[in-house]
Amino acid sequence: MLTFRDSTQKDFKRIAAFPANASEAFYMFPKGTFPIDPEQLYEVSLTRRVPTVIEYNGEPAGYSNLYDIDEGNSGWLGNVIISSQFRRIGAARFLIQTMMNRAKEELGLRELNLICHNTNTKALLMYNQFGFKPYDLKALKNEEDIEIAGILMKITL
Template sequence: MSFAFRPVQERDIPRICGFARNPGELFFFFPAATWPLTHEQLRDSIAQRSDSTVIERDGQVLGFANFYQWETQGTCTIGNLIVDPEARGGGVAGQLIGEMLRIARDKHQAAQVTLSCFNDNVAGLLLYPKLGFVPFAIEERRNKQNERVALIHLRHQPA
């Protein structure tokens, strides 16, 4: 089975909103959002971002990502990355990130692609280095419980 990519559509929003199973997962996916994620919150984010993309297999949306920073000849930063809980661990995130890297390179001629991951998002922290991302900065943030967390910034290093 192969994956397909396309721009997000209005009909995808309810499904994507269901991917975050709890407030913690929502914080990883969309830190500014409040639980539960509403269609309006996601629509507003999509409107302020670039290249909102879904990955699907057999017509079923399995993941979503976009850029919250994009500059021609500059940096594209991947955000709002989430995968259907039923599809996690099956290579969906890696394929979707690969597509976002392609869009950054082909559409924006990006010199670099970055993303950020919270310290307790173990799945992300283990995946991103396998895809060629290396940490370059750590920033202190506060989670929804006002606890200190580390936001780790990673940069893609092409092979």
């Protein structure tokens, strides 16, 4: 059974270990390094809103937060990651739906934005299924210093 709760400092050692490689770490935390430093990720969470852990039968399975909140208007979905052992059981969908609900119900947001890298096809397709629509591109450098496109997407909540 999937549930959610606010993250605590002790969660970040586990969350930092979720990315299986440098590409996954970049998708989750572009400003971080691989392996991810749990303390750095925790410090970032302190500047974010509703840092959320999802659990599968009590085991941490995923993490995300919201940032750049314009109260009552819009915000950004960030640091989305699902542990590899909990993929393909609906954890990502549960996490995204939870974050959309928290954005609307707890923060009163009307719109949620995100950036998804063009190389992360599975995530792009999933966000599209939720109703997120692309509206712009942002040139980024990936973990190998290669230029990629950050696809800006949004949904009305």
